[in-house]
Amino acid sequence: MPSPPVVHVAAIRKTYGRTVAVDEVSFNVQPGEIFGLIGPNGAGKTTTMECVEGLRVPDRGAISVLGLDPARNRHALQERIGVQLQEAQLQKRIKVIEAVGLWASLYQKPLDGDRLIEQLGLSDKRNAWFMTLSGGQKQRLFIALALINDPEVVFLDELTTGLDPQARRAIWDLVRGIRQRGKTVLLTTHLMEEAERLCDRVAIIDHGRIIDIGAPAELVLRHCPERTVFVATDDVTAAERFRALPQVQSVVSDPSTALGAGGQLIIRGQGDLVTEVIHCLAEHRIRVTDFRTEVPTLEDVFLKLTGHLIRD
Ligand SMILES: Nc1ncnc2c1ncn2[C@@H]1O[C@H](COP(=O)(O)OP(=O)(O)OP(=O)(O)O)[C@@H](O)[C@H]1O
Ligand SMILES: [Mg+2]
Structure with missing residues (x-):
């Protein structure tokens, strides 16, 4: 028997007033997979992701994450998922070590914060204020915060937007490392190169709808x-x-x-x-x-x- 999907999304729809942000979106993410939602600005990636995270509730359709309904079981899931939000911010003068400590205090069984800081290459910045970090360092800190509870599934929204190619590559390696530790990753990106190099499978989204799903090479072979x-x-x-x-x-x-x-x-x-x-x-x-x-x-x-x- 194939193992059940970590994330199961069935025909969800989400509207904001007259804007249909997401329509009839369905996909499964398998254990140990890096799965990408790819599409242009406003395609509905963040909306879909936030429904899966339990931060928004779809108007229609069903979602399960690790077998649970994210809207109803937010607390049970909180311990088991890691979330990095698009355009997240922290207080300007919070130190790296303080942010990691604060996040660790929210969970029952956090990882060792110092070790995580080291793994993400932030040891030199341990006592630096958030406002003094570079874009890439901020992103690494957000990954650390998303990983502090040793989650089974990690959600990363536009992880590398605004980073230079070198910082981007370093983040890709980090995400591959998350997969190597047996975890499942759902991410969004509007960078096709990122999707091609990083994702095992992608769903292409445009105007709130999924157009096709598959491994990048398989999609290229099928359509081009x-x-x-x-x-x-x-x-x-x-x-x-x-x-x-x-x-x-x-x-x-x-x-x-x-x-x-x-x-x-x-x-x-x-x-x-x-x-x-x-x-x-x-x-x-x-x-x-x-x-x-x-x-x-x-x-x-x-x-x-x-x-x-x-x-x-
Ligand atoms: N809170 C909101 N209220 C009203 N409309 C919203 C809200 N959030 C998103 N939308 C609209 O829903 C659509 C999908 O937005 P969404 O943020 O999901 O897109 P996205 O694919 O994540 O885009 P981006 O690549 O720019 O992050 C857009 O038309 C957006 O304007
Ligand atoms: Mg978005």
Whole structure:
């Protein structure tokens, strides 16, 4: 028997006045998974997340977290879940160690605060005021606060928004570490690269509705199977060889490069195109001076499914 999902969301709807923020949203998060809700600003990610956390109550539909209803069993769940809210703030002059101590006092069996501070790379900032921390350090502190009760499931809303790429990568490693310790993570992001690199599965949300759910690579393959390979070669037989491959749909020479010496071929096709082109190059000993591939991303999937870019 497969284990029951950690989070089960069935056809929830949430409106604010005449705004339908979330409509017919359903998904399951399995134990040990990093699951992402991805979509543009205003798509309904935070609303969905806060319904799952028990902070808001959906108008319709059902939710269970660790087998409990978050709206009715908030206290029982509080000990077992960790929450990091979008745009959270703390008092300017609270120290890192004080914030962690305060949060620890809210729970029956907190983790060792000093150890957590160390694990999140904040030892140097132990006695620093919140207002003096960098964006990345603040985010790490919020992760520490979300983990202080050693939760079974962690909710992270827009964890890396506003961070530079280096700080973002460090946070991704931290989140992977949470999964490694056997915990389940539900997060939201509007960064497709983040979803692609971090999430085991994602639900794409637009205008309050889920458009599709799957592993990032699976979604790309399902909706954007096309692949492109650019090969620069002066081998005049190359184009014919590529055309003979079953995965290849077209081979054209790039008009922006010189024909003959080192001209570039653009090979378009589907499925396992890249491997087959490499095999073909090896088999026929075709010499290349450049080789590049273009594989669609979740960003392309989003565009294809919604007709607009995620940042529109
Ligand atoms: N408390 C509220 N009162 C009224 N409308 C709200 C409220 N909270 C959210 N909304 C609206 O509901 C919709 C979904 O908002 P939500 O915050 O869930 O989106 P989001 O996907 O988290 O966006 P973002 O990427 O900007 O965080 C938006 O149209 C928003 O304006
Ligand atoms: Mg949000």
